[in-house]
Amino acid sequence: MTSRTAGGCRSCGTLTVVRVLDLGDQPVADELCADAASAVAAPRHPLSLGACQRCGLVQLDPSTPIVPNATHGHGSAFSGTVLEHEHRWAEELLALPNLSRPARVLDVGSESGGFLRAFRDAGHAVRGWERDGTLAANARASGIPTVQLDGNRHREPGQYDLVLVNHTLSHADDLDGAVRSLSDVLAPDGVLAVEFHSALGILEDGQFDVICHAHRSYLSLTALTAAFDRHGLVVLRAWPLPLHGGVIRLQAARAGVGRRQDGSVTELLAVERVAGLGSAEAWVAVAEQATRIHQQLYSVLAAHRRAGRTVAGYGAPSRGTTLLNYCGLGSAEVPRTADRSPLKQNHFLPGAAIRVCTPEELFVDRPDVLLVLVWPLRNEVLLQLADLRDAGTRFLFPLPEPEEVT
Numbered sequence: 514m515t516s517r518t519a520g521g522c523r524s525c526g527t528l529t530v531v532r533v534l535d536l537g538d539q540p541v542a543d544e545l546c547a548d549a550a551s552a553v554a555a556p557r558h559p560l561s562l563g564a565c566q567r568c569g570l571v572q573l574d575p576s577t578p579i580v581p582n583a584t585h586g587h588g589s590a591f592s593g594t595v596l597e598h599e600h601r602w603a604e605e606l607l608a609l610p611n612l613s614r615p616a617r618v619l620d621v622g623s624e625s626g627g628f629l630r631a632f633r634d635a636g637h638a639v640r641g642w643e644r645d646g647t648l649a650a651n652a653r654a655s656g657i658p659t660v661q662l663d664g665n666r667h668r669e670p671g672q673y674d675l676v677l678v679n680h681t682l683s684h685a686d687d688l689d690g691a692v693r694s695l696s697d698v699l700a701p702d703g704v705l706a707v708e709f710h711s712a713l714g715i716l717e718d719g720q721f722d723v724i725c726h727a728h729r730s731y732l733s734l735t736a737l738t739a740a741f742d743r744h745g746l747v748v749l750r751a752w753p754l755p756l757h758g759g760v761i762r763l764q765a766a767r768a769g770v771g772r773r774q775d776g777s778v779t780e781l782l783a784v785e786r787v788a789g790l791g792s793a794e795a796w797v798a799v800a801e802q803a804t805r806i807h808q809q810l811y812s813v814l815a816a817h818r819r820a821g822r823t824v825a826g827y828g829a830p831s832r833g834t835t836l837l838n839y840c841g842l843g844s845a846e847v848p849r850t851a852d853r854s855p856l857k858q859n860h861f862l863p864g865a866a867i868r869v870c871t872p873e874e875l876f877v878d879r880p881d882v883l884l885v886l887v888w889p890l891r892n893e894v895l896l897q898l899a900d901l902r903d904a905g906t907r908f909l910f911p912l913p914e915p916e917e918v919t
Contacts, residue, residue, distance in 0.1 A: 520575045522565040523688040523730055524740045532574045533796035534562040534721065536803070539838050540863035541580055542725040542831035548861060549844065555863035560835075562724055562731070562796070569791035570688065570736035571712040573729055579686055580726045594893045598756050599679075603631035606675060606706055612637065616674035619698060621664035622681030624648045626657030632675075633657065642669075665691040672700040678707040680760075682737075683728045689740060696744040696767075705746065705765040707737070712790055714759025718913045719802035722836040734761055734778070735785045741765055750775045756889070802913075807840045809915045814846045814884070822881035826850025827894060829857045829869045833886030836911060837865040844868070847884055851875050875901060882907045882917075 522530050538557035546552035563574025606612065618632045623641025625648050633639045633656070641659035643649040652659035660669065665685035676699050685691035699705055712731040714720055724731070734751050741748060749772050751763035761781070766772050789795035817824055826833065829852040837843070843865045851872040852858060860869050875883070879901060885894055888910045895902065895918065902908060908918040 522568060522570055523572050523686065524570045524692075524736060525565060525568040526689065527565070527567045529566040530563040530572065530574055531566060531793050532561050532576070533564050533571075533793045534724070534800050534803070536560045536562075536721065536724060536835065536839050539726070539835060541727070542834035542863070543727060544863050545829070545857060545860035545869070546863055546866075549866045549868070552861035552863050552866035557864065558726060560724060560726060564791045564793065564796070565736075566791060568736055568739045569733060569785075570740075571715075571731040571733065571790060572688075573724075573726070577726070579729075594890055595756065598754070599628055600631070602706075602708070602762070603628065606677075606704075607631065607635055609675070609704055611674050611702055611704060617672070617700070618675045618677065619673040620677040620679070621695070622679065622684070623652060623657070623659055623677075626652030626655055626659055628677060628679060629657050630655075637675075640673075664694065668694045668698055672698055672703065674700050674703045676703065676705045678705070680709060682707065683709055683730050683732055686729055688730055689743065692737075692740045692746070693744050696746055699746075699767060701767060703766065706763075707765065708754075708760055708762045709737075711753060711759045711761045712736075713753075713761075713785055713788055716788055716790060716795060716799060718759065719799050719806070720759075720832075720912060721799055721803045721806075721839070722832040722912060725831045725835050727831065732761075733785050733790050734763065734781050735790060737763070738778075738782065742768075745769075747772075747774060748778050749773070750777050751781050752777050753781065803839065806836075806911065806915065810836075810840050810911055811842065811846075813909065813915055813917075814842065814882075817882050818846065824848070824882045824884060825875060825880035826867065826884045826886050827872075827875075827898070828852055828885065828887030828890075829854070829860075829862060830887055834862050834865065836886065837862065837867065849874070850884075850886060872897075879904055880906060882909055884909045884911065886911075888912055 539560040540555040561574045561577050564571050616637045618637045618639045620629050620641045623643045629639040642662045642664040644663035646661045649659045649661040709732040712733045745768050746765050747768045748765045754760050826847045849868045849870045851870050857869045910916045
């Protein structure tokens with residue numbers, strides 16, 4: 514076995530990762546800058562996607578460096594869609610048989626502790642592991658016991674009846690090591706609840722914008738099943754959900770504890786097998802679509818500028834930074850983008866040097882065209898900004914294909 518952080522696959526460790534998509538040199542997407550000059554000068558690093566020919570894991574390929582400051586988190590959710598999604602997930606997990614009594618619940622990558630509150634309020638003993646010191650402190654201040662710890666690299670002693678992993682595994686430099694840690698902290702009759710952005714969604718819908726240096730892996734049920742098997746874990750059930758353009762949610766447990774795998778697992782594995790996630794040929798269409806989006810989006814925005822129309826963006830997600838930089842769009846094309854997070858406001862997107870403003874600014878100085886960078890939240894955005902639409906603002910959704918809504 515080769516090192517899982519030195520050229521080998523992040524899961525199985527073999528030197529069988531082949532490049533399937535190249536997005537060129539990109540800045541660290543979540544590293545917002547204090548001023549425009551710093552944003553323009555933000556360091557750029559190669560950003561390419563590879564697929565392991567042995568285990569099928571889609572991941573940053575060996576030419577893409579591990580950038581230490583490339584971290585990714587959501588903090589407090591500012592999307593009603595995301596909050597409702599997590600609320601329903603918590604309700605689903607609270608109905609598990611092993612949570613019918615006081616249980617121990619761990620959230621790996623717990624951020625500000627929001628997901629754990631429902632379990633605390635239900636009488637369970639909760640604990641969060643969070644790598645960001647500020648978020649960990651915020652969680653403790655709100656009454657959620659949290660330790661500053663990167664759960665993809667380290668762990669504390671102890672075992673838990675429910676282990677939550679909410680979009681955290683994709684950040685692991687060593688996916689195999691992260692899964693080993695999860696197996697170690699899971700109680701003998703415990704449940705591992707995992708959700709991740711589906712590589713299948715990226716492949717089928719051409720979501721190249723989700724690729725960034727912080728997301729080391731782009732997970733599939735196929736790849737995780739192989740990793741879980743190495744560490745004595747079995748997936749019991751799995752199902753796709755539409756959040757973020759396509760996620761997979763699963764429940765797993767220790768092998769041999771008498772729990773049966775249901776048909777949802779084999780069904781989803783079959784879908785992934787037909788799609789050919791690990792095949793370089795399957796990704797050719799994504800590369801072609803990325804090139805086409807680049808040309809179309811740049812052309813559409815140039816036409817609006819020639820017509821004298823003003824343009825703004827909506828949202829400042831990491832996927833927006835990837836999209837803008839890949840398409841060669843900057844402050845000349847999109848001078849500002851609005852985001853509901855106070856932590857992002859009054860900063861600038863790296864590379865593109867686009868200023869992040871408050872949503873309220875859009876109503877004071879209404880743009881003619883709004884480029885929606887958080888396009889998977891399409892319905893929520895159209896509802897939130899209905900007054901802008903009624904006043905004549907055109908909404909431009911960049912993916913899966915550029916589309917204007919009036």
